[in-house]
Amino acid sequence: MHVLDGSGNTDMAVTIRDVAKAAGVSASTVSRAFSNSELVDPRTRELVLRAAEQLGYLPNRAARGLITGRTGNLGLIVPDLANPFFPEVVKGIQARAREADYSVFLSDTDEDPSAELGLVKALAKQVDGIILCSPRMSADDMREAADCSTLVVVNRRGSNIPAITIDNVDGMRQAVAHLAALGHRRIGYVAGPRSSWSNRERQRGVRTAVAAEDAELVEIGNVPPQFEGGVAAADLVIAADVTAVIAYNDLIALGLLTRLAARGVDVPGELSVVGIDDIPMSAMFSPALTTVSIPKAQCGRAAVELLLQQLATPGVRASSRREVPAQLLVRDTTAVALPTGRGAH
Amino acid sequence: MHVLDGSGNTDMAVTIRDVAKAAGVSASTVSRAFSNSELVDPRTRELVLRAAEQLGYLPNRAARGLITGRTGNLGLIVPDLANPFFPEVVKGIQARAREADYSVFLSDTDEDPSAELGLVKALAKQVDGIILCSPRMSADDMREAADCSTLVVVNRRGSNIPAITIDNVDGMRQAVAHLAALGHRRIGYVAGPRSSWSNRERQRGVRTAVAAEDAELVEIGNVPPQFEGGVAAADLVIAADVTAVIAYNDLIALGLLTRLAARGVDVPGELSVVGIDDIPMSAMFSPALTTVSIPKAQCGRAAVELLLQQLATPGVRASSRREVPAQLLVRDTTAVALPTGRGAH
DNA sequence: CAGCAGCATGCAATCGTTTTCATCGATGTG
DNA sequence: CACATCGATGAAAACGATTGCATGCTGCTG
Structure with missing residues (x-):
């Protein structure tokens, strides 16, 4: 009993x-x-x-929602929760939502861009607003989604939809400045998926920064934003004859590190490596990865904040956006450039 | 337009x-x-x-739910989404739930056991059932929670609540048999949190298996189930003079690996290391971690399955449970024991 | 003392569904 | 031909809350 x-x-x-x-x-x-x-x-x-x-x-929130038209629920759509970037963002969203007495519906699209719009529509009736994390859908779909529900997108900009983005350009500036200060004059960038908005931003940032430092940039193929992508890119990096390389994200950088070690390239002695994201793994690797850290939980909280704000001022489809700062985290994969530059041995 | x-x-x-x-x-x-x-x-x-x-x-699901009493929603409570074990489980839950046309409410307790019961109560009115992942709450609280909503718990057993568990004992048997076959006779176990049900199970499994193989077991303190815990335990492991060690989870094992490398201990040459969980990171480390793999997504799917089943046969608070198998994944951190055993150099 | 302002409360309609019950043809059968 | 049967449909009552409106009471003012 x-x-x-x-x-x-x-x-x-x-x-x-x-x-x-x-x-x-x-x-x-x-x-x-x-x-x-x-x-x-x-x-x-x-x-x-x-x-x-x-x-x-x-x-009973459902009953209340029926009459007030507000459900007290939020939708959250992420491409892949197993990607170590997202859990932290989700935690931030969750935490801030709870503070505001909202519950969160979670959907994982399993990296299927065509599922995103359907999920938005399915969720629309049950929530007051939806947060779209790094959406892969087309711009047309985004507009259609925005017609279904109040939307906030994280990690993408466009279609006049309120967005939380990262100051990628400044992040790249910090990374390149750090490398330049260490004497690197020929820097590689391992690009992520061509379709990724973030990748385009980061690429742009690197170009500007490298030009500003009066250094040379080598862009290395588009690879999938995973460990395996980095493994595959490592040989290209070696062949590119650079003294430092920046990867589209930490997962790629970690793949690079692993393959470089296998090829006998000393990091950071012969080659410096910089990642982006600061996923938990990066600190655990040896050597620990120097990376451009992104305040993931803060992104999440800011997204909720922005959504709440949209909700509070209905009708105003103001294109508000907020950019969170990135910050270089120097660890053990960057060092002064080899005096002679290349071919030494 | x-x-x-x-x-x-x-x-x-x-x-x-x-x-x-x-x-x-x-x-x-x-x-x-x-x-x-x-x-x-x-x-x-x-x-x-x-x-x-x-x-x-x-x-409109809310309106429908109002009259049918069924919401078409499921609650999901996890201790910490940033723990790499959970995202895969959540994905499994999510996927199976969507197949059954259910939506999922996600809550992260941030490892605060006292928050769990409150969340259950808050969620209870909005969902048809709740899945509790690795709950930390007391047995009393569990019973009270079970009175609020239909419950399924993952990774814990007791209080007569339907549960999905892992066959830890068999997993440990496989790990120990593997080590014994490699000639290890003195094996260490680095224990996780004392309050963890999984840890107790695994500890029990190791004891039985080691006894069955007629080997010797050294149990090494309780450490937090994180990378840092493993780092801290490494020196104890070295001092324990074992030729192989099994860690409560992969995170600890990875911490061990890192600190052992720093101490100049060759893995797997001088010491074999086995983890449990098979988190994605483990395959990316070098050397890649030998581990007892847990089918995380399958746990998630099974949990939903069990919940759906409970929902279909109301009133029957049958204590159904399901145990999913664990499987040893041999990678690069285990090898034959040093011929002379210890002190060699 | 009458009248009125103003506050606290109750009544009833409403939100978008489901579901019971009644209705209405059409069909089949004795 | 009349009557029971049956299948498809509509009308209306719920579900649990919110909210505009009406009501009754208190207390103040002229």
Whole structure:
């Protein structure tokens, strides 16, 4: 026998009317006691709250949502939760949402861009707004999605939709400045997927920064943003005869590190490597990866913030956006360039 | 201007009555056309479906839930999404839930056991059932939680609650048999948190298996189940004078590997290391970690399966459980034991 | 003392569905 | 031909909450 909640009903819902009866008031008063607390006598309110407490009453959000039109739910769509970049973002979203008393619906598209729009539509009716993380869908689909629900996108910009982005250009500037200061004059960039907005941004940032430092840039193929992509790119990097390389993300950088070690290339002695993202793994590798860190949880919180703001000022499809800073984290994969530059041995 | 959905309403909901009007039938018929399809004339049904399609109608789940008592939602509570073990499980849950046309509410407790019960209560009204991943709460709290909602727990057993567990004992048997076959006679086990049910299971499994192989077991302190825990434990392992060590999880094993390398201990030459979990990182390390792999996505799917089953047979609080197999994955951190055993150099 | 302002509360309609019950033709049978 | 049967459909009552409106009470003012 467990301790029951006074009434003895283990599963049947206790409604607003039960509370009303227990407190000797009407249902409306109970409702008011919970929301517009100003319109009800403080004493009555206290009475109601106590009765509710005792009965273990919790408002039924679905019923409330039906009439108010607001569900208190948020949708969240990510391409792949197994990608170590996303869990931290999701945690940030979750945490901030809970603070604002919102619940979060999570959907993982498994990297299928064509599933994204469908999920938005399916979710639209059950939520007040949707956060799209690094969406892969087309710009047309984005517009259509925006017509279904209040949207905020993370890690992409365009279609006049409120967005949280990362200051990739500045991040790249920091990375390149760091390398240049170490004497590197010929720098490689291992590009991620061509279709990725982030990749284009980072590529742009690297180009600008390298030009500003008066150094030379070698762009190395588009590879999938995974460990294997880095493994595959390593030989190209060696052949490119650079003294330092920046990878589109940490996973690629880690792949590089592994293959470079296998090829007998000393990092950072012969070659410096810089990643982007700062996924937890990067600190655990040896040598620990120098990387451009992105405040992932902060991105998540900011996305919720922006969504809440959109929700609060309805009708205003203002194209608000927010850019979070990136920050270079120097660890053990970058060092001064080899004095002679190349071919030494 | 975007293509609108025929009616021109970008945000206002299209209800069952709109469809009814458009199809020239009553609301009841539309409802039936969507659910109990048998009670409606196939031709009428076709008509309704076409009208709904054209208007872009999607049933409002909240309204439906209000009357049926079933929400079509599932709750999911995890201790820490940033722990690389969980994302895969969550993906499995998500995928299976979507197949069954359920949506998933995600909550992350940030490793705070005292938050778990509160989240269960908050979620209970909005979902048909809740999946608790590796819950840290007390047994009493578990019982109370089970009174709030239909529950399935993953990675823990007890309180007569349906559970998905891993066959830790067999996993340990495989690991120990592998090591014994390589000639190891003195084996270490680096224990995880004392409060963890999994740790107790694994410890028990190792003891049994080591005894069965007639080898010697050295148990090494309880450490936090993180990389840092492994780093800290490495020196104890060296001092324990074993030729092989099994860690409570991969994160600890990876920490061991890192610190052992720093101490100049050759793995697997001088010491073999086995992890548990098979997190993605483990394959990327060098040397790649030999580990007892757990089918994480399958755990997730099984949990949903079990929950759905509980939901289908209401009232039957049968203590169903399901155990998924673990499987040893031999990679590069295990090798034959040093011939002389210890102190060699 | 009458009248009125203003506050606290209750009544009832409503949100978008499902579901029970009744209705209405059409069909089959004695 | 009349009556029971049956299948398809519609009308209306729920589900649990919110909210505009009406009501009753208190207390103040002229």
